[in-house]
Amino acid sequence: MARKRERDLLHRWEGNPILTVEDIPFRCNTVFNGSPIKINGEYLILLRVEGQQGYSFFALARGEDGYYFDVDPEPVMMPEKQGFFAKYETRGLEDPRITFLDGKYYILYTAASDYGSRIAIAKTDDFKSYERVSFISEPGNKDCVLFPEKINGKFARLDRPLGSSDVGSIWVSYSEDLIHWGYHEPVIEPRPGYWDAHRIGASVPPIKTDKGWLEIYHGFKMTSCGPIYRMGTVLMDLQNPAKVIARSGEAILSPREKYERVGDVNNVVFACGAIVEPDDHVKIYYGGADTSLCVATVYLDKLIEETFS
Amino acid sequence: MSGKFRHDIVHRWEGNPVIALDDLTFTTNNIYSAAAVKKNGEYILLVTMEDLEGKTSIHLAKSEDGYHFDVEETSFMTSSTDDSFRAFETMGVREARITFMEERYYIxxxxxxxxxxVLCLAVTDDFRTVKRLGVISEPETKAGALFASKINGKYARLERPKAGDRIWMSYSxxxxxWGESDVVISPRSGFWDSDLIGCAFTPIEIEEGWLLGYYGIKNTSSGPITRLGAAILDRENPCKVIARSNIPIISPRKDYERIGDMTNVVMSSGAILEEDILKIYYAAADNCLCLGTTKLADIVKTCIESTKEF
Structure with missing residues (x-):
């Protein structure tokens, strides 16, 4: 007898959520979107924590198996209070995405201020000290992920500028120095009528596969009760990511469980990173309802297969 | 001197408009703003026109005196068919700003x-052929202008990202x-430029720093009013505003500025400084191109006196 197919391609871990506000050793409002990295067998997750004041900052979680985590007693990155970065971080730091490239860990994040949301880049060698590099967009842009290797000799990123009528598409840009960016091109756009009808953005830093760059992205469809955030996949050409090879028709994960449906922002699953294990088992870490951090898993070949369907 | 009070610092040319729809040898729907430059004594404008389909293109106009222009029927720039640009120009090209830099004309x-x-960059030497260099912004960005000289060893530009409706600058x-983006000036609540601002003509290097001409919008219940204002930016760090006029330098008052597809608009993307006189070419009501002149010293004085007042 065939096994009953799960409604979503991704398999939720039975112990979800892996972190909630109860697990944070200091006072805060919520913990949600987090970006994972595996270093020498240890799992780290850079967490977006929203403080009681209402703005977000980053904390660090550590675990040995990818499922059970302890959170460091102090936040690791707070909005700058002085200097050039302070002006554009007054409303907090959001949605980190970690990429390991050329021996360093780069953290792409959204800096929020009265001037709007813009993308910033920071780096670290050890997740003990963090150095801000630069802001790399103007306002009106977020959801930036850095490719884990150079493409045609240049750094490459995906991001989500807001175009006409506030439509958000995923774009690719290139840079020689990580500071000055150009050669912008659109990659994929929202699809009217689909689950990703209104706005999309990059979620997980691109994963290199033999079929192309695999991007797990988020998209939402607007309803009269607000947006429903889901996850989908797209495969991009290895040499030219603006060239789309395939895109999933269906969402690979939709809000269904209570921790995804009920929270500060209802009906949201929002990934900021994934770990591909040596056996190609993929752990995707995602925020549930802007109130919890969860994990769901899938084999890489299934993700690719779904992207072509 | 006449006893009549001058409401605007910019003096309208009595022959306005400089280019009206009826002056053209071809059919078009609207005339928008124009880039302006003087080359070997000849006045050159790159005028944005909207055709009857609604697509925009850029036309070249030439003049010997700066007042009477011949507009070329064949467009100087229109939607590109080149693969690198096509998708970004499907509905046209518009709002050129010229910068003469390193002996070339950048657009x-x-x-x-x-x-x-999106902002795009092109270059020409002779205003006959033009070469596109690249798309230099993501959407939704408007009102881009290159500074005429490098600042701290880097190329610099002004722009207006949609988010916030402010003027920003970036370096390259x-x-x-482009990167190192920083905010230059913002709309001022309660003022004539309370809701949106953007660079008007290409910044002009003057004794006090960079003269920034900008357009500012105030929304009213019957739509926006677009006016022109001015500020002086620090030469080495244009994000530092040395002085900013509290009042517009010109506001829509004449019929040709008030009546058109967009009512109550004066909007410039080109000016020429001749000795101490600034010739500002401006679009009126998205319908015709006009000329206003003023002494540079009058604009500078207005900016500086405004600073003292506040």
């Missing part, structure tokens, strides 16, 4: 595509990749 213009507005080493 920052808007590509209008289905994603919205190669004119194609």
């Amino acid at each position: 920052v213009y808007l590509g209008v595509g289905h994603h919205g507005f 080493n190669d004119l194609l990749t």
Whole structure:
């Protein structure tokens, strides 16, 4: 007898959520979107924590198996209070995405201020000290992920500028120095009528596969009760990511469980990173309802297969 | 001196408009703003026109005196068919701003595509052929202008990202990749420029720093009013505003500025400084191109006195 197919391609871990506000050793409002990295067998997750004041900052979680985590007693990155970065971080730091490239860990994040949301880049060698590099967009842009290797000799990123009528598409840009960016091109756009009808953005830093760059992205469809955030996949050409090879028709994960449906922002699953294990088992870490951090898993070949369907 | 009070610092040319729809040898729907430059004694404008389909293109106009122009029927720039630009210009090109730099004429213009507005860069030596260099912003960015000289060793530009409706600037080493973006000036609540601002003509280097001409919008219940204002930016760090006029330098008052497809608009993307006189070419009501002149010293004085007042 065939096994009953799960409604979503991704398999939720039975112990979800892996972190909630109860697990944070200091006072805060919520913990949600987090970006994972595996270093020498240890799992780290850079967490977006929203403080009681209402703005977000980053904390660090550590675990040995990818499922059970302890959170460091102090936040690791707070909005700058002085200097050039302070002006554009007054409303907090959001949605980190970690990429390991050329021996360093780069953290792409959204800096929020009265001037709007813009993308910033920071780096670290050890997740003990963090150095801000630069802001790399103007306002009106977020959801930036850095490719884990150079493409045609240049750094490459995906991001989500807001175009006409506030439509958000995923774009690719290139840079020689990580500071000055150009050669912008659109990659994929929202699809009217689909689950990703209104706005999309990059979620997980691109994963290199033999079929192309695999991007797990988020998209939402607007309803009269607000947006429903889901996850989908797209495969991009290895040499030219603006060239789309395939895109999933269906969402690979939709809000269904209570921790995804009920929270500060209802009906949201929002990934900021994934770990591909040596056996190609993929752990995707995602925020549930802007109130919890969860994990769901899938084999890489299934993700690719779904992207072509 | 006449006893009549001058409401605007900019003096309208009595022969306005400089280019009206009826002056053209071809059919078009609207005339928008124009880039302006003087080359070997000849006045050159790059005028944005909207055709009857609604697509925009850029036309060249030439004049010997700066007042009477011949407009070429064949467009100088229109939607590109080149693969690198096509998608960004499907609905046209518009709003050119010329910068003479390193002995070449650089043109920052808007590509209008289905994603919205992006800034593009092109270059010409002779205003006969033009070479596109690259798309230099993501959407939705407008009102781009290159500074005429490098600032701290880097190319610099002004722009207006849609988010916040403010004027920003960015730097580049190669004119194609841009970064280090920082805010220059913002709308001022309660003022004539309370809701949106953007760079008007290309910044002009003057004794006090960079003269920034900008357009400002105040929304009213019957739509926006677009006016022109001015500020002086620090030469080495244009994000530092040395002085800013509290009042517009010109506001829509004449019929040709008030009546058109967009009512109550004066909007410039080109000016020429001749000795101490500034010739400002401006679009009126998205319908015709006009000329206003003023002494540079009058604009500078207005900016500086405004600072003292506040």
